[in-house]
Amino acid sequence: MPPTNSEFSRPLAVVTGASAGLGKVFARQLAERGFDLLLVARDKDRLLALGDELSLQYAISAEAWPADLSRDEGMRTLAEKLAKDPRVMVLVNNAGFGTKGKLATRPVSEQATMLELHVMAPFLLTRAVLPGMIERREGRIITVSSVASFTASAGGVNYCATKAYQRVMMESLALELAGTGVKVQALCPGFTHTEFHERMQIDKTKGIPSWAWLEAERVVRDSLDAAFGDGPVVVIPGKRYKLMVAVLKHLPGFIKRPMQNRYARARLEQKRSE
Ligand SMILES: NC(=O)c1ccc[n+]([C@@H]2O[C@H](COP(=O)([O-])OP(=O)(O)OC[C@H]3O[C@@H](n4cnc5c(N)ncnc54)[C@H](OP(=O)(O)O)[C@@H]3O)[C@@H](O)[C@H]2O)c1
Numbered sequence: 001m002p003p004t005n006s007e008f009s010r011p012l013a014v015v016t017g018a019s020a021g022l023g024k025v026f027a028r029q030l031a032e033r034g035f036d037l038l039l040v041a042r043d044k045d046r047l048l049a050l051g052d053e054l055s056l057q058y059a060i061s062a063e064a065w066p067a068d069l070s071r072d073e074g075m076r077t078l079a080e081k082l083a084k085d086p087r088v089m090v091l092v093n094n095a096g097f098g099t100k101g102k103l104a105t106r107p108v109s110e111q112a113t114m115l116e117l118h119v120m121a122p123f124l125l126t127r128a129v130l131p132g133m134i135e136r137r138e139g140r141i142i143t144v145s146s147v148a149s150f151t152a153s154a155g156g157v158n159y160c161a162t163k164a165y166q167r168v169m170m171e172s173l174a175l176e177l178a179g180t181g182v183k184v185q186a187l188c189p190g191f192t193h194t195e196f197h198e199r200m201q202i203d204k205t206k207g208i209p210s211w212a213w214l215e216a217e218r219v220v221r222d223s224l225d226a227a228f229g230d231g232p233v234v235v236i237p238g239k240r241y242k243l244m245v246a247v248l249k250h251l252p253g254f255i256k257r258p259m260q261n262r263y264a265r266a267r268l269e270q271k272r273s274e
Pocket of ligand 1: 016017018019020021022023040041042043044067068069070071094095096097098117144145146147188189190191192193194195196197199
């Protein structure tokens with residue numbers, strides 16, 4: 001699906017959470033591939049700066065679309081815009097955040113925000129672009145889930161649950177879209193160097209071994225190579241994480257549960273000590 005060179009017929013890639021981390025890298029690599037960009041996040045200044053930089057460097061056009069996608073108005077206004085734009089060829093549902101601490105003590109509003117951002121926003125945006133993509137018989141939808149979608153974790157109840165929703169939504173949608181020319185993907189990275197852990201006030205040097213960390217550039221490249229090539233619906237960057245997921249999927253519960261509980265207890269103790 002190579003974009004054309006004409007400024008007026010260049011296809012559009014929409015990236016949510018484009019102001020930082022994986023979203024910013026998605027924007028850069030999609031610009032490199034010749035897409036115009038619609039950059040979505042709350043931080044308008046960062047979006048404008050990124051848009052200026054990428055349009056200069058790659059001779060594409062980039063629009064900043066500041067929005068809080070956990071809010072009804074933010075997600076609906078964007079969904080309406082996307083539904084009307086025939087240039088949308090790529091949607092990356094990437095905006096997200098994590099929290100630490102047990103569900104019983106976390107503020108309800110914070111957890112509700114996570115459900116809106118991780119569940120309602122990707123659903124509405126995906127639903128908005130699908131009819132046009134199916135009609136045009138081309139399109140790519142990537143939703144950034146996580147290896148956490150394959151696990152249960154104390155201290156990450158809604159994170160694991162919403163990431164599982166995202167993965168299963170993409171897997172089920174892939175079945176519905178067979179033969180339509182539209183391809184969807186659930187990207188399931190493990191620990192990746194972005195702002196994600198700083199925003200959660202987690203010290204990345206403690207508790208997580210250095211070999212477990214992935215670079216955002218590599219995660220995004222694996223995702224886009226799979227999406228524009230012959231890749232699978234569920235993309236798990238890195239051999240170690242592929243192996244981990246295979247083990248998690250096939251280990252019987254009586255072995256898996258004690259392992260998960262031990263890991264979750266260690267993570268909670270580490271978070272408490274920070
Ligand atoms: N890093 C990891 O280890 C890891 C592993 C697996 C999966 N993931 C997933 O990867 C995705 C991207 O995270 P990241 O690691 O790149 O984290 P990040 O560096 O913290 O970036 C998060 C992005 O989401 C945006 N965002 C957050 N809340 C938003 C809201 N209410 N409305 C609109 N945009 C919002 C942020 O922008 P503003 O603050 O400007 O709004 C930012 O651009 C997330 O879905 C995360 O769950 C990350």
